[in-house]
Amino acid sequence: MTIQTITKSNIVDAVYQQMLNKILDNSWSSGSKLPSEFELTELFNVSRTSVRSAVQKLRDLGIIYTRHGMGSFVSENLDKDKILNKNQPIMHLSQDEFMDMMIFRQTVEFKCIELAAERANEQDIEAIEEALNRMLVSKNDYKKYTQADLDFHIAVAAASHNKIFIKILHDIKDMYYFYLEELNRVLGITLESIDAHIKIYMSIKDHDVETAKRSLDSAMKTNIIAIEKLKDE
Amino acid sequence: MTIQTITKSNIVDAVYQQMLNKILDNSWSSGSKLPSEFELTELFNVSRTSVRSAVQKLRDLGIIYTRHGMGSFVSENLDKDKILNKNQPIMHLSQDEFMDMMIFRQTVEFKCIELAAERANEQDIEAIEEALNRMLVSKNDYKKYTQADLDFHIAVAAASHNKIFIKILHDIKDMYYFYLEELNRVLGITLESIDAHIKIYMSIKDHDVETAKRSLDSAMKTNIIAIEKLKDE
DNA sequence: GTATAACTAGTTGTATGACAACATATGTGT
DNA sequence: ACACATATGTTGTCATACAACTAGTTATAC
Numbered sequence: 001m002t003i004q005t006i007t008k009s010n011i012v013d014a015v016y017q018q019m020l021n022k023i024l025d026n027s028w029s030s031g032s033k034l035p036s037e038f039e040l041t042e043l044f045n046v047s048r049t050s051v052r053s054a055v056q057k058l059r060d061l062g063i064i065y066t067r068h069g070m071g072s073f074v075s076e077n078l079d080k081d082k083i084l085n086k087n088q089p090i091m092h093l094s095q096d097e098f099m100d101m102m103i104f105r106q107t108v109e110f111k112c113i114e115l116a117a118e119r120a121n122e123q124d125i126e127a128i129e130e131a132l133n134r135m136l137v138s139k140n141d142y143k144k145y146t147q148a149d150l151d152f153h154i155a156v157a158a159a160s161h162n163k164i165f166i167k168i169l170h171d172i173k174d175m176y177y178f179y180l181e182e183l184n185r186v187l188g189i190t191l192e193s194i195d196a197h198i199k200i201y202m203s204i205k206d207h208d209v210e211t212a213k214r215s216l217d218s219a220m221k222t223n224i225i226a227i228e229k230l231k232d233e
Numbered sequence: 234m235t236i237q238t239i240t241k242s243n244i245v246d247a248v249y250q251q252m253l254n255k256i257l258d259n260s261w262s263s264g265s266k267l268p269s270e271f272e273l274t275e276l277f278n279v280s281r282t283s284v285r286s287a288v289q290k291l292r293d294l295g296i297i298y299t300r301h302g303m304g305s306f307v308s309e310n311l312d313k314d315k316i317l318n319k320n321q322p323i324m325h326l327s328q329d330e331f332m333d334m335m336i337f338r339q340t341v342e343f344k345c346i347e348l349a350a351e352r353a354n355e356q357d358i359e360a361i362e363e364a365l366n367r368m369l370v371s372k373n374d375y376k377k378y379t380q381a382d383l384d385f386h387i388a389v390a391a392a393s394h395n396k397i398f399i400k401i402l403h404d405i406k407d408m409y410y411f412y413l414e415e416l417n418r419v420l421g422i423t424l425e426s427i428d429a430h431i432k433i434y435m436s437i438k439d440h441d442v443e444t445a446k447r448s449l450d451s452a453m454k455t456n457i458i459a460i461e462k463l464k465d466e
Numbered sequence: 467g468t469a470t471a472a473c474t475a476g477t478t479g480t481a482t483g484a485c486a487a488c489a490t491a492t493g494t495g496t
Numbered sequence: 497a498c499a500c501a502t503a504t505g506t507t508g509t510c511a512t513a514c515a516a517c518t519a520g521t522t523a524t525a526c
Contacts, residue, residue, distance in 0.1 A: 012509090038476090053508095104395070175397070269505075271505090282481060300507085301487070302490085303506065304506060
């Protein structure tokens, strides 16, 4: 059991914890209305200020939502596992996960580049160019190169102007980094790789969708062949 | 950056946004001390109650931390990219975001279904079937139906055995839910929709990749046509 | 009778003032 | 030099009042 050091006098957190527990054990079920702030003051015997702070914390964390004049309600489709277990960053990819990432890129990044070539504006292109330049000057430091590589692909996703793809890429940023690091470490920083990035950048800049897709396609195929070759050994 | 005095409602969020901007553009740099609550009341010309709410929201989201008797400080090692994208619970999709989700599904879910048809095992198929059954009995309650609908697609992603896709779908679960809810609310729970889900389930069960892809493709096209029709009105 | 407007009770949002609890710096006496 | 008290500034909590909003009820006009 955890060390439940009852903090000296943090009333708000105490109320927050009790309310959270009531939600987690379904005493206050999903979608149902919470007691009014006045009722909560009587329930916990604290001031409305403190009750409001606890309620606000639940709201800030997306656990409840509030409607002016109506009350607060437990959020629907609440992911109770995630509230307790914060997802810990991944520091290493297994071989399976590496291949999963390969498939993910073939699927998502393909579409990202297609959209980017259609929609990229000046700022987007500048961001991609900046990352590309950092790749070029970091050819001898594969960690710096990997970081620039990652930034390049994130900039491309941003240029797609699709919020879902942008969010996704940010969410898997750490995994993506270790994937790229592995790729650059094992295969080395090849001229083909750099050339492919330049081609992708140029075709996005020229809004040339077909060339952009072809460039990624050939780059991916080169990688896959090289990896298959390594696996055989 | 200038400070705008707040005039109308949503005072707390307005203050919160301005404070957040000051942190994001490094006017208040990492680790530095924020103005005291009293100074903030004069700066924004609002009550201490509102200032405290805004400060608490920043604290709840981990952007700042507070020490009793000392003040509040900007958190160190902030991932500024993630603050805007991740920390705000999403309760509604704009029309743009809705279309973004449409493209996302065409891209990712297509691949998920393809992989699922290749790799699904007994447990995966049972999970998909369970969600499908819940859809069938919830035809008259579009909220329950939507939840089952979401579970169906999550189960399909799980059946793909691709950890990246599984994680992604988990990460955008809430957005996906509101997307589906909107879809089911606007278009209604059509026989075509239910039929498409059954076909997808059957073809995954039979490991029939081509039929699975065709089923999703036609379902998506039906949706797009219906939506375009609505937009014209 | 029906639709519209006004009212009412309940709830959350904001403002103000007061005091408690905590942290740091300054001064004082020994 | 040291211990202690004090002053000042900060966040935490409380109490009260009123504004703004919502849903439901009642009154009014037609």
